[in-house]
Amino acid sequence: MSNVITLYDIPAASIKDRAWSPNTWKARFALNIKGIPYKTVWLEYTEIEPALLKLGAKATDTKPDGRPHYTLPVIHDPSTNAVVSDSYAIAEYLDAQYPDTIPLFPKGSAALQAGFVRALQDLALSNVWVILLPATHDRLNPGELSQDYFRRTREARFGKTLEELCPEGKERKETWGLVRRGWSLVDGWFKKNRDGEGDFVIGKEVTFVDVFIVSFLLWFKLILGEDSEAWKSVLTWDEGRWGKMLEAFEKWQVVV
Incomplete structure (x- = not known):
């Protein structure tokens, strides 16, 4: 090895x-x-x-x-x-x-992918951190090595405890609404591709933007829990597009 x-x-x-x-x-x-x-x-x-x-x-x-x-x-x-x-x-x-492997930045796509990633960060991810960061803390190994460090550094950054950071009740529902609207805007970009051209950003070929999207969807799934109501709701968004993308990546969801 x-x-x-x-x-x-x-x-x-x-x-x-x-x-x-x-x-x-x-x-x-x-x-x-x-x-x-x-x-x-x-x-x-x-x-x-x-x-x-x-x-x-x-x-x-x-x-x-x-x-x-x-x-x-x-x-x-x-x-x-x-x-x-x-x-x-x-x-x-x-x-x-490794030029003989599948390219994640096909010729001529790098500039467009960079812009797409930035738009995803601004539109689809900017509102979700307040929900996912506290939930992420709970998944880490307990103690000073990770969980305590994560809490201390994030609370110093935001000036709030993780519990204060995470919205509840009506505010949480409104936050998820903002997150969903952001992902639906991205879904609209996908729909610019014609039927039969594939489910990835540029059609049938996987690129880094697809990797970016699926990595965050997987974070949602793993941190929220696949049996949670929040994750089940995500799977219904945009005619099930995001669940289908995750399924397309299952063959690459390997940890070694």
Whole structure:
């Protein structure tokens, strides 16, 4: 296994195969779609920074105090000794380094995909964090290594406890309404494709945008629970489009 790519991921306590993070699922899907051998190294939240510093990975953001912020996913490719941070950059690297595999950025699509991803973030994901972050906390391994760290850092960022952050009652219903409207706008973009052209963004060929969408849908499913009323509701949105996309990705939903 020493010659295969290493993918660094964050484990969950109560989810099958432990993989839950939408960001690391993007990298995992990319590797699985391309059929590139890899192995997973699991890091709890407090283990991420020291491990990535030792690895020589680049920071992907800055902390509120200005210090570099190290996040997952990260891959290490022993064939080139490359260490790549961020799911988007990982997909670009895999396309460039493994040109004989399925391209996630087909020629001429990169600029359009970048714009699509940004629109998805603004329209389909901007309102859901207040519901999903507290639920994510409950799925992490308990104690200081992950669950306590997650609570402390998120509460410092938002200036609220996780319980205060999460809407309840009428406010929660209204928040889900905003989330649904955002996804329905995206559904309208899909409908620009003619019948028979396929269920992915550019038709029948999978691209990084599809990976992005499905990774967040999978996050919804895993964190909310597939038997929850919230997830069952998502499956009814937009004539069942999002459930069908998840089904199309089942063959690539593999954790190794």
